Amino acid sequence: MLLPDHTHVADISGTNASHVTVPLWIVWADRPYRLCPNCKESVQVVPDCPASMDPSTGETQSVNLTHGCGEWLAVRWIAVDSAEKVPEAAEWLEVWHAQDVHAARWVAVQDLTNELRAALARLAEPLVAGETKADREAEIITGRDDTPGIYHDGDQWLAWAHDVRDDGETITVYAAEIQEKHK
Numbered sequence: 814m815l816l817p818d819h820t821h822v823a824d825i826s827g828t829n830a831s832h833v834t835v836p837l838w839i840v841w842a843d844r845p846y847r848l849c850p851n852c853k854e855s856v857q858v859v860p861d862c863p864a865s866m867d868p869s870t871g872e873t874q875s876v877n878l879t880h881g882c883g884e885w886l887a888v889r890w891i892a893v894d895s896a897e898k899v900p901e902a903a904e905w906l907e908v909w910h911a912q913d914v915h916a917a918r919w920v921a922v923q924d925l926t927n928e929l930r931a932a933l934a935r936l937a938e939p940l941v942a943g944e945t946k947a948d949r950e951a952e953i954i955t956g957r958d959d960t961p962g963i964y965h966d967g968d969q970w971l972a973w974a975h976d977v978r979d980d981g982e983t984i985t986v987y988a989a990e991i992q993e994k995h996k
């Protein structure tokens with residue numbers, strides 16, 4: 814079955830305790846993030862089937878999605894009772910997945926903006942006795958061109974992070990953008 818990108822299906826039809834056949838397909842989407850929102854360790858972007866059938870009742874239940882750190886790594890899924898309903902469920906999941914990634918990127922931009930704004934405010938505070946401008950700059954620098962965080966690229970201050978979803982992609986907020994927003 815050809816499904817939209819980032820969606821998957823599993824046929825987990827089975828028989829319940831009364832030996833009645835229960836037709837059941839689980840359709841699910843990839844996670845919208847690569848790192849655990851809590852512990853920041855890598856997670857399975859393409860999850861295994863996130864639901865199963867309780868053999869005693871025939872009811873659908875979520876599998877345990879708890880990360881090692883205790884965070885529940887939710888997966889969006891829909892249960893349908895016929896193969897014909899799978900494509901429409903997958904279309905919904907594709908839309909939700911795109912929205913989830915969009916929302917996660919938006920949050921990441923807000924976080925970077927707040928970090929950079931706080932750093933620039935600290936930079937603008939008067940130096941104390943014995944403190945040099947270089948000392949103050951060293952205090953706010955948390956990253957480099959190859960390490961996420963805040964640094965000066967020779968042109969301006971910026972804060973960057975790896976993309977929430979795509980390997981090799983980055984999210985960057987520049988000081989000039991923050992100053993734009995003040996106007």
Ligand SMILES: [Zn+2]
Nearest residue numbers: 849852880882
């Ligand atoms: Zn975790």
